[in-house]
Amino acid sequence: MTEEHYEKEIGRLRTALEEADAVVIGAGAGLSTSAGFTYAGERFRAHFSDFAAKYDFSDMYSGGFYPYETLEEYWAYWSRYIYINRYMDAPKPVYEKLLELVRDKDYFVLTTNVDHCFQKAGFDKKRLFYTQGDYGLFQCSEPCCQETYDNEELVCEMVQQQKDMRVPTELVPHCPYCGKPMTMNLRADNTFVQDEGWHQAAERYSNFLRTRDGLKTLYLELGVGYNTPGIIKYSFWQMTLKNHQNTYACLNYGQAECPNEIRSQAICINSDIGEVLERI
Known part of the structure; x- marks a missing residue:
């Protein structure tokens, strides 16, 4: 990616974030890696x-x-x-920078991370769903x-x-x-306990998606790989495709990509997530 294209994509992401009625954040291990949790x-x-x-x-x-x-x-x-x-x-304030960007937006976080970084950074507990424990x-x-x-x-x-x-x-x-x-x-096998708190968070996420259906939504995917793509990546692709107003943004160092069906609605930035967030 050339510097000119990089800046253009960051500008598109900045605009998508500003104009979105709702923001759904999907976070994988790459986000915590960017924050220094290696x-x-x-x-x-x-x-x-x-x-x-x-x-x-x-x-x-x-x-x-x-x-x-x-x-x-x-x-x-x-x-x-x-x-x-x-x-x-975490050694680097990447989560804090992300919160700064979405604090005043109508957001929800879906994450496969189990390190609690979102809550420690100050994200609203009622807007978080830790699917994997x-x-x-x-x-x-x-x-x-x-x-x-x-x-x-x-x-x-x-x-x-x-x-x-x-x-x-x-x-x-x-x-x-x-x-x-x-x-x-x-979550490693079928012995994983989904307690009352897990089910309540799952219901809040489901309600968020249902009540924002039809709104202009930014699906912001951060550091999600292909270990469990069905939880975040594939569902974000499908929800983006449902509404031409929606935008899918993928920030991933080495795996920033999307299917052709949503390419015109997609922003894919192959770079360190923390660096990108600082430049928005």
Whole structure:
């Protein structure tokens, strides 16, 4: 993309945002990556050098899937993982800049991210739908019930008290109902718990789409890849196609694209999301 074309597309996005009656934001992992939440490299080494040395991990995802022999070691890893990706702030103010752009708009956020960055940046909780869970919640691993549990206090204790890559046995979390081990409330298989808060958020998102149907809407897709494209990407394409007034904007470093059917309604910018938002 030439600098001239880049500036033209940013100008189109600025106009689309100004003129939109409603804005639906769809956010994937690329948005948090732009904000500095990287899962490999220096940030990984700074927090997991001991696990990397023992197991030859090169990134946080690999460590998350490793079958640790004990729950004490499992939670030593995961408590650190949760703490730095959920309770520490993102290094760059990308989410704050996004809020600045849409604060006065009629917006809703649909995200597959589980790091809570939207809420920490000040987005209205009632305008957020985290479809894939939240690092800040535990659930029963069975699960024996459709309940989730805030984990901040326990995670912080596990981080502070772990030694030699193990947490004290008494800190290993178990379900208060059946006694089975707890796990993170993350969608990985059919054991994912969709609690009352999840269903309420899903209903609010559905209501937002229904009550804004026919309005001039900007579907702003940020950092969404092809791991779960049906949740955000494909639905945004379909909703854009329904109304010629709608605009689909895709900001993605390396994967900014759209189908031919909506090309005339699309703005695709292949660049760092944070940089683009600063220039709007």
